[in-house]
Amino acid sequence: xxxxxxxxxxxxxxxxxxxxxxxxxxxxxxxxxxxxxxxxxxxxxxxxxxxxxxxxxxxxxxxxxxxxxxxxxxxxxxxxxxxxxxxxxxxxxxxxxxxxxxxxxxxxxxxxxxxxxxxxxxxxxxxxxxxxxxxxxxxxxxxxxxxxxxxxxxxxxxxxxxxxxxxxxxxxxxxxxxxxxxxxxxxxxxxxxxxxxxxxxxxxxxxxxxxxxxxxxxxxxxxxx
Amino acid sequence: xxxxxxxxxxxxxxxxxxxxxxxxxxxxxxxxxxxxxxxxxxxxxxxxxxxxxxxxxxxxxxxxxxxxxxxxxxxxxxxxxxxxxxxxxxxxxxxxxxxxxxxxxxxxxxxxxxxxxxxxxxxxxxxxxxxxxxxxxxxxxxxxxxxxxxxxxxxxxxxxxxxxxxxxxxxxxxxxxxxxxxxxxxxxxxxxxxxxxxxxxxxxxxxxxxxxxxxxxxxxxxxxxxxxxxxxxxxxxxxxxxxxxxxxxxxxxxxxxxxxxxxxxxxxxxxxxxxxxxxxxxxxxxxxxxxxxxxxxxxxxxxxxxxxxxxxxxxxxxxxxxxxxxxxxxxxxxxxxxxxxxxxxxxxxxxxxxxxxxxxxxxxxxxxxxxxxxxxxxxxxxxxxxxxxxxxxxxxxxxxxxxxxxxxxxxxxxxxxxxxxxxxxxxxxxxxxxxxxxxxxxxxxxxxxxxxxxxxxxxxxxxxxxxxxxxxxxxxxxxxxxxxxxxxxxxxxxx
Numbered sequence: 001x002x003x004x005x006x007x008x009x010x011x012x013x014x015x016x017x018x019x020x021x022x023x024x025x026x027x028x029x030x031x032x033x034x035x036x037x038x039x040x041x042x043x044x045x046x047x048x049x050x051x052x053x054x055x056x057x058x059x060x061x062x063x064x065x066x067x068x069x070x071x072x073x074x075x076x077x078x079x080x081x082x083x084x085x086x087x088x089x090x091x092x093x094x095x096x097x098x099x100x101x102x103x104x105x106x107x108x109x110x111x112x113x114x115x116x117x118x119x120x121x122x123x124x125x126x127x128x129x130x131x132x133x134x135x136x137x138x139x140x141x142x143x144x145x146x147x148x149x150x151x152x153x154x155x156x157x158x159x160x161x162x163x164x165x166x167x168x169x170x171x172x173x174x175x176x177x178x179x180x181x182x183x184x185x186x187x188x189x190x191x192x193x194x195x196x197x198x199x200x201x202x203x204x205x206x207x208x209x210x211x212x213x214x215x216x217x218x219x220x221x222x223x224x225x
Numbered sequence: 226x227x228x229x230x231x232x233x234x235x236x237x238x239x240x241x242x243x244x245x246x247x248x249x250x251x252x253x254x255x256x257x258x259x260x261x262x263x264x265x266x267x268x269x270x271x272x273x274x275x276x277x278x279x280x281x282x283x284x285x286x287x288x289x290x291x292x293x294x295x296x297x298x299x300x301x302x303x304x305x306x307x308x309x310x311x312x313x314x315x316x317x318x319x320x321x322x323x324x325x326x327x328x329x330x331x332x333x334x335x336x337x338x339x340x341x342x343x344x345x346x347x348x349x350x351x352x353x354x355x356x357x358x359x360x361x362x363x364x365x366x367x368x369x370x371x372x373x374x375x376x377x378x379x380x381x382x383x384x385x386x387x388x389x390x391x392x393x394x395x396x397x398x399x400x401x402x403x404x405x406x407x408x409x410x411x412x413x414x415x416x417x418x419x420x421x422x423x424x425x426x427x428x429x430x431x432x433x434x435x436x437x438x439x440x441x442x443x444x445x446x447x448x449x450x451x452x453x454x455x456x457x458x459x460x461x462x463x464x465x466x467x468x469x470x471x472x473x474x475x476x477x478x479x480x481x482x483x484x485x486x487x488x489x490x491x492x493x494x495x496x497x498x499x500x501x502x503x504x505x506x507x508x509x510x511x512x513x514x515x516x517x518x519x520x521x522x523x524x525x526x527x528x529x530x531x532x533x534x535x536x537x538x539x540x541x542x543x544x545x546x547x548x549x550x551x552x553x554x555x556x557x558x559x560x561x562x563x564x565x566x567x568x569x570x571x572x573x574x575x576x577x578x579x580x581x582x583x584x585x586x587x588x589x590x591x592x593x594x595x596x597x598x599x600x601x602x603x604x605x606x607x608x609x610x611x612x613x614x615x616x617x618x619x620x621x622x623x624x625x626x627x628x629x630x631x632x633x634x635x636x637x638x639x640x641x642x643x644x645x646x647x648x649x650x651x652x653x654x655x656x657x658x659x660x661x662x663x664x665x666x667x668x669x670x671x672x673x674x675x676x677x678x679x680x681x682x683x684x685x686x687x688x689x690x691x692x693x694x695x696x697x698x699x700x701x702x703x704x705x706x707x708x709x710x711x712x713x714x715x716x717x718x719x720x
Contacts, residue, residue, distance in 0.1 A: 107635065108635070108637075108675070108677065109675075113604045113606075113635060113637050114612070114637075115612060118612060128607075129606075130606035130607050130609075130637055130638045131606065131607040131608065131609075131638075132609075133609055133612060133613060133614050134609075134611075134612030134613060150442075150448055150451065152607070188675070190639075191552070191553060191638075191639035192553075193553040193554065194553070194554045195554065196445060196448055196449045196452065196554055196555045197445070197448055198554055
């Protein structure tokens with residue numbers, strides 16, 4: 001099997017047009033639960049769509065929202081990732097085992113004790129919620145605007161460097177869905193390993209690009225004719 | 226997605242990302258997951274363990290202990306054999322021991338000779354907030370302050386004192402500022418004839434000249450220290466390397482042990498024999514506990530009865546056994562190695578029969594939980610309590626005098642956090658729902674990785690602002706701390 005075919009096909013769903021997502025959110029089935037602010041429900045539905053079309057479950061558990069273990073994190077050792085030269089040679093070092101965590105709002109094993117803002121900061125900036133204060137971050141410079149002086153990043157291959165370009169509203173919707181749209185499931189996933197800098201040397205602007213993205217059109221782009 | 230990483234999902238046995246230019250691995254393999262060897266400092270010393278001097282009481286009034294205590298620069302050997310610049314209380318490390326009795330009125334004339342502000346926190350003592358030495362009340366360089374308080378009845382036990390200035394606690398303690406407090410009970414249930422030893426356990430990391438090696442926070446080691454807490458490779462007992470305690474065969478000794486290390490958690494054992502664990506932070510238990518080994522988190526204390534079970538001429542070691550308190554990102558490579566702390570040397574047979582030990586030592590009255598004013602949840606994550614860092618101008622928890630509270634302390638990360646509450650000792654109810662097997666008075670509880678501990682506390686006295694924090698000094702200095710304010714009772718309405 002070639003290397004390129006190793007990327008599981010479901011990851012292609014990342015490319016689903018956002019427009020379709022927004023349409024789903026806007027025209028999804030009306031709320032059946034009484035007393036729920038329709039705006040809040042629409043936000044959760046947007047979050048659910050984004051979670052589906054970004055294939056969060058592909059790593060974090062469950063084939064679909066109705067399947068057991070939906071977003072409750074890995075349950076089998078073979079679902080973890082090996083980061084480092086050991087990807088090719090199992091005895092090579094360093095070798096970091098990283099593990100898709102439980103995204104359900106369970107207090108002890110999931111995201112229950114993290115705020116929606118901490119989840120937002122994880123998706124926008126890649127910052128581990130347990131290591132990053134629950135504050136609004138207004139800068140991308142370390143030590144400024146509440147951006148940590150020594151940022152601790154989520155373990156790879158969590159693809160936040162791409163997903164951070166979602167809008168504020170979209171990322172908030174994902175956080176809202178994870179915190180308020182899911183039932184808590186107790187599933188303790190062992191913590192990911194990593195280098196002592198918590199991947200800071202991997203997530204530099206040189207390597208992952210700028211946020212926000214440069215204005216259109218750059219030298220590689222053009223206005224439609 | 227990080228393009229420089231090679232990643233494979235084991236279930237597929239395939240690479241998800243394949244770009245190879247892996248500066249990542251050079252970076253990742255270089256930093257010190259490797260723990261520096263203590264070999265250079267591991268020379269065995271034949272010195273017998275010496276006790277820190279006791280602070281001289283200058284008062285002649287019965288029931289009053291009045292002492293002079295200064296903190297200042299000193300030239301001494303933090304690492305035996307290497308005289309360097311250090312900080313010291315009254316010129317010695319550990320500082321002199323404050324020995325008092327329950328009910329004593331204590332006056333400490335403190336002089337800060339340091340070139341920087343400091344405080345003295347009387348760790349574990351139940352005394353007024355103004356006397357607690359919290360970072361809210363710094364004592365400037367060159368200034369004096371009288372700490373005045375009364376030792377509560379029923380508080381006999383082992384405590385300690387140390388600096389607690391904002392942000393600089395770890396530095397000042399690494400430089401040598403710490404000392405023991407022993408509160409004695411005239412009616413101590415343990416026989417007075419038991420030889421008593423005080424063991425102040427510290428660790429440190431040194432430069433070649435013997436001065437404390439304190440890493441640049443922006444270096445790799447500095448980042449590791451911020452994560453793990455600054456853990457030293459040199460283990461000292463009362464400032465001594467591998468000292469010796471002489472014991473007679475058949476003798477029982479009473480040891481008071483204090484962990485003043487910045488971050489290290491000791492798992493104490495004397496291989497080949499059990500220990501009688503008789504007390505912890507707030508003094509004696511109701512009954513002794515027979516244990517093989519015992520965890521002592523930083524800032525905790527314990528009392529042990531050590532029985533001389535071997536024949537004259539034999540030796541034994543007090544060791545710290547491996548204990549994994551670490552996050553996997555920064556776990557030192559040699560964490561799983563047992564380390565010797567001191568040797569026990571059996572000198573001869575005891576001529577006296579060992580005195581009988583009481584099976585019941587005292588009553589530890591449970592805190593009444595029928596009227597709990599507040600149940601609170603405190604979430605400990607890495608460097609944060611409830612998602613926040615310390616703000617000296619913020620009050621995190623408000624309560625009232627007389628309130629009984631249950632605090633559910635949840636550690637949501639893969640690293641132990643020893644949680645300390647100033648001013649009030651509490652009782653542990655349960656850990657992960659398992660009732661605590663014995664009752665004691667605690668001011669520190671080590672909340673293990675992903676553990677939930679419930680404690681009950683009663684604010685019976687002393688309104689004011691009190692700190693609660695992780696006692697890994699680097700975590701504390703970086704803001705893993707909050708403020709509890711206890712307000713006086715509401716004024717009664719006049720009818």
